Amino acid sequence: MDSFFITVACLLLLTLMAGLWRVLRGPTAVDRMMAAQLFGTTAVAILLLLAEALGQPAMRNVALVFALLAVVTVMAFVHRAWPGDEPRHQQRGRHDDVE
Amino acid sequence: MGAAMTEAGLFLLDLLLVLTLLCLAWWSLAATDLFKGIVLFIAFGLVLALAWVRLDAPDVALAEAAIGAGLTGALLLTTLSKLASSIDNPPAKRSSPVLLWVLLVMLAAVLGYAIMSLPQQAQGLADTVASQMGNSGVEHPVTAVLLNFRGYDTLLEMAVLLLALIAAWSLAPRAATSCEMDEALTVSPIVLALFRMLIPLMILVAAYLLWVGAHAPGGAFQAGSVLAAAGVLALLCGKRLEGRLAGWPLRLGLVLGTAMFVAVAAAVMVGGAHLLQYPLASAGKLILLIEAAATFSIGLTLAMLFSGQRPSRGPAS
């Protein structure tokens, strides 16, 4: 059973490596960001599998932290760092007070 | 499916991890598109956490997860948005590749020599720590080392964090005293729903990580980072924490961890012990007290560093 979990973890890591192609190629920032988001879920899956296979419950806490904080980076991306054209209706920077 | 297959699978997994890490590190450094570099660095953090787990360092993996997912990505993306208007990516100047390769080979040789000259059977301090665990007041060796055996180092780290914030504030513009939400930011109901559901959970998980640190991987820095991520999420959702938290309550919160640490360190000397030499009976409680204060201060300090603005002197009206 353990070796099955580890095999699946390896396969998941391979899908992560394949997804890197999307990060490298883009073409837009959203595409790269979405790939990173998928990697987060993949990392959670790998951690859960390894926690079971290796009998290390602490790994589940690492997965918990990843799952809990997955939103933060996407939120920063959507609200702050979407490069290129600004949304049509407004400029939403909060850095205009920095001169 | 025997143990041999498990071993082979783990070897393959480690190999893939190392390969992915090296590729990610190289690509994120070599990326001329800064955004691409950031996303690659975020992915690097994810895979690095997996690597720490495989190196039997779940404490470091937890810290990497909390800081990587909760702070670094958001910090780099925000920084990029502030840079974007001021610089265009300059075309990379190609220096002589020969020189580059000579330097690379020299560095690789030095690092290789350092690794090869490591003793084969390093004793380490694991046995010493294990034999002294009974005197530490906690059951998790990492916490015992950080808060008790080498508590002095952790105390100085807390002070360094505080100094970093003071340095950042001395360079930062003063924040507006307004307490309301960012006017320009139209907050969608999705953001609000995520915010309302996740913030309490983050605080709860931070408390859990702090508590679990006494007997398993976790502790003040991990918990503080999760707490900071909650602050970062609030800032990203348009809450003006700088306006809300100002004046002496904020400053008290920031120094609380260091102050508590120093207070405990000094208080035990009254009983004739050395600096930071906790009495055995109350060591566990003292460590929890220090860690609770430290968690709060670390979370607040990191969130303030993310905000990058110096809050006003007085509280907002």
Next chain:
Amino acid sequence: MWNSLSIVLIMIGMVFFIAGTLGLLRFPDVYTRLHALTKADNVGLGFLVAGLMLQADSLTTALLLLLIWVLVMLAGAGAGQLVAQAALQRQHPVAKSQDDGRGHD
């Protein structure tokens, strides 16, 4: 018995992870790629977690696994909405035929 059920569930989850990655790589625009990757988040991790819950040694572990899945779903759903909304606001093109989704308009 439980073991084989676990294996089947995890395999199904794995298929969704592979499908999600393929979709991310092969689909033509932001919106379809988003669709593909949220399948990995929700269904892929869901089946995997279900398979692992059968192996869990205690109720706490099983509940922790469930919590992690719910959190990932929450993040996936929220982030998917936010990204799609923002992409629409910025008028990211919807692919028709050979468009590679490049954000010029």
